Amino acid sequence: MTPATGERADAARNRRAILAAAERLLAEHGAQHVSLDRVAAVAGVGKGTVFRRFGSRTGLFHALLAERATRLREAIESGPPPLGPSAPPRERLLAFLDELSGLAARNIALIAAHERACADDKYADPTYRRWHDHVRALIAEARPDADAHFLGHILLASFDGDLVRYMTAQGDANRLSRSIRALATTLLNS
Structure with missing residues (x-):
């Protein structure tokens, strides 16, 4: 676990990868092309990982902001x-x-x-x-x-x-x- 957040190292790595993927998709294609499926694919994680962590596209945008x-x-x-x-x-x-x-x-x-x-x-x-x-x-x-x-x-x-x-x-x-x-x-x- 990382001491500052209590988050496991792999979970922190996945979170950073997911947020970076969402930001990249936003910058390159606009919000209409940001789906949990696409974010998961770009981040190299399963869709379930994205869904469990953020719940929805809205949750993902909340977290990114x-x-x-x-x-x-x-x-x-x-x-x-x-x-x-x-x-x-x-x-x-x-x-x-x-x-x-x-x-x-x-x-x-x-x-x-x-x-x-x-x-x-x-x-x-x-x-x-x-x-x-x-x-x-x-x-x-x-x-x-x-x-x-x-x-x-x-x-x-x-x-x-x-x-x-x-x-x-x-x-x-x-x-x-x-x-x-x-x-x-x-x-x-x-």
């Missing part, structure tokens, strides 16, 4: 400023949105596939809930008079996969970050 968001989660929980807990809420919020912009721009196909797979209940997705809880708490601290719950959803809606693709299509990935930062600043100053 969570994997990509791990560094960000660790930074907001225990990292240094401006993402970490010792920074003022406004600075933390803007730094978080900048990091999330970069994550979204680097993972457009995954963000869009995840949204489509989770369309029935995207607000229940564990990664989305974690992000929303963080954004809501920072807004509530910075602007106690605001509806932080609603404003958190508004800011996170800016990371819609199709919108991210559109905003970064001209080769200016920083445009997304600048625009979301401006929106957040306006909301915090209102």
